[in-house]
Amino acid sequence: MFALEVNSICKSFKEHKAVDNISFAVEKGKIFGILGPNGAGKTTTIRMIAGVFFPDEGEISVLGERSVEKIQHRIGYLPEERGLYKKMKVIDQLVYFAELKGTPNTLAKQKARLWLNKLDAKDWENKKVQELSKGMQQKIQFLSTLLHEPDLLILDEPFSGFDPINVEIFKNVLLDLKAEGKTILLSTHIMEQAEQLCDDVCLINKGKVILKGSIADIKSTRSADTVICEFYSNGAELPSLTNVKILNRTQNRLEFRFNPSEFNIRDFIKELADKVEIKKFEITTPSLREIFIDEVTKGEK
């Protein structure tokens, strides 16, 4: 059962083709990530799904409906560029957006108070938005997208602008919502976040899908070519590394990818064990980020 189906959608702005024949489907109750670099077409895709504008070609079916207008109250949308009425009180603002989504006034007020309490933001209730810090405003905006208990949440770069503590808080909020059976579609260019949160992903670049599927499936097709090792070096020199791609190198940690035909991993381990005291050694599949970079460069060749 799909909460969202996107079928060969295209969207152009003047000469520029922002979205070029993108298709994917989001299973109900899953967290789905649209990943890609800046300018890949993530926001354009998301805006079309949220009903902000319509695709030039192709079809989108949200919660089984072709016309987004009919199910507007069942979706919650967090745009990439946040915006609230600066001079409106926090509580009024939350109630207003919930009312627009069909929640009755008193119920909306109750829920707004409940959520503000939950996020330790009770004191903000009667403050105007302009009196709040950027991060606080972000929190309010996040709340406004889920107060009306939507079945589908559409979040464009949901964690940008949050400090690590708030990122954790809202990650947990999303996981709770998922546990309740809600579907979440989010976009991000931070692959690590997607890796931790998403069940399925769709990688897009230059308006085209370059990879899609569950994170587990995508990883299982890759060979284990990534080495992560931690050690106590005590200033000793490491074995020479030629023909590898170094991803991260600090005094006590080394991460690199190798090509088995060009690099002898057995020799490397022996040499390393001679020189330093190894704390951890792992050969694993590449991270989502690496897979993405592989796919992009492959496409460009």
Place this chain on the structure above:
Amino acid sequence: MNNKSKFLIIAKRDYLNIVKSKGFIIGTFILPIFWLIIIFLPGLLASYFFEKTEMRIAVVDRTDKGIGKDIVQSEPNIFFLVENSQNELNAKILDEKLDAYFIIDNDNLKANSITVFTKGGGGVAYITTIEKVVGKAFRKHILQEKGLDATLIKHIETDLKVETKKVTKEGTKKDYTTFYSFFGYFAGLLLFMLIFLYGGFVMRGVVEEKANRIIEVLLSSAKPFDIMLGKVIGLGSVGLTQILIWIVLLSVISIFSTQIVSLFLAPQPTPRNISPELTAQSTFPANIEIPPIPFDFVIFFIIYFLLGYFLIASIYAAIGAAVDQEQDAQTLMTPINIIFLIPIFLITLIVANPDGLASTLLSLFPLFTPILMIARMSSTTVPFWQLALSVILLLLTILLCVKISAKVYRVGVLIYGKRPTFKEIFRWLRQA
């Protein structure tokens, strides 16, 4: 959820947002005071500045008929008699000891003209004063020479007083034509200001939502047309609220008007040195009496406010959607403002002859209707069919405007970057 009520939620927010603000409360009670100042100040200032001069003017009387004395008597603060020679007076002017002087002899009297000597400049006020005072003294002298007595001369010098009466089924009534023409002018002006004030609110509201990117959330919650309609209705209701408050205030004031007016006017005797005709000519009617404002006028004032507002607000909403910031809106607004400014210049003509063919046709032109019809209504009885026709024509125009504006709004509200030209906006229309 019923889509129909979404624009009501939007309207409610915009309504409360303004009505709860300090600006609204201040505006509602300060604006009328501001208006009274606008209405009466120019009249008072004009009578002060144009007919009063601070110059001291010397009069040399060579007629031995006492004309100089008459002149000095009527404006002793300005004129005074001297017997110096012309050379001495010229020297005084050069030394800046004297502002101006003139000489009257029998030739002047015959030719009914005088020459005034000054250091140059000095405005027009002193000329007006000399014309009035010296002219009167000359006329008085000539009439006296013909043997007319003083009371007769005074009678001739008084302007004719015209009183108008209105014939109704209940008999003749006092008709306040002058008052109503005056009133019509300001009612039209007030309507114009209100329409543009609230139209401006709509434009600013749309720009705010676009600039703050609130519009995206709104678009994911409601149809663009509902968002636009909600804003127009919400802010229009604010205007309506304000007008209703004023009507209530005005009725309270008019009930107590006689008491209030007598409170202000009774203890002020007419200053003696102001000639009676100056007082009579000032814009402020000497006998203040606020005639009743007919109920149907009030109703149509509200109807024309709402219709005129709807027309402007829908156009302004489209303009607000087309630009990124308020300053950019100015270029797009100017041509529209100019069209709607035309009736302001026509009001005086309409009020002078409200039943003429030109007045009728101009007031039926939808873009002019609200302001001109309200001006006509106050100065005459407009046939009902004309009122009905004007409302129908306006409604059709609004329908067309809203349709076009909604399209521009829909496309414009999501386009950021360069300020669009009219050409581009027309392209959006074809696109939408």
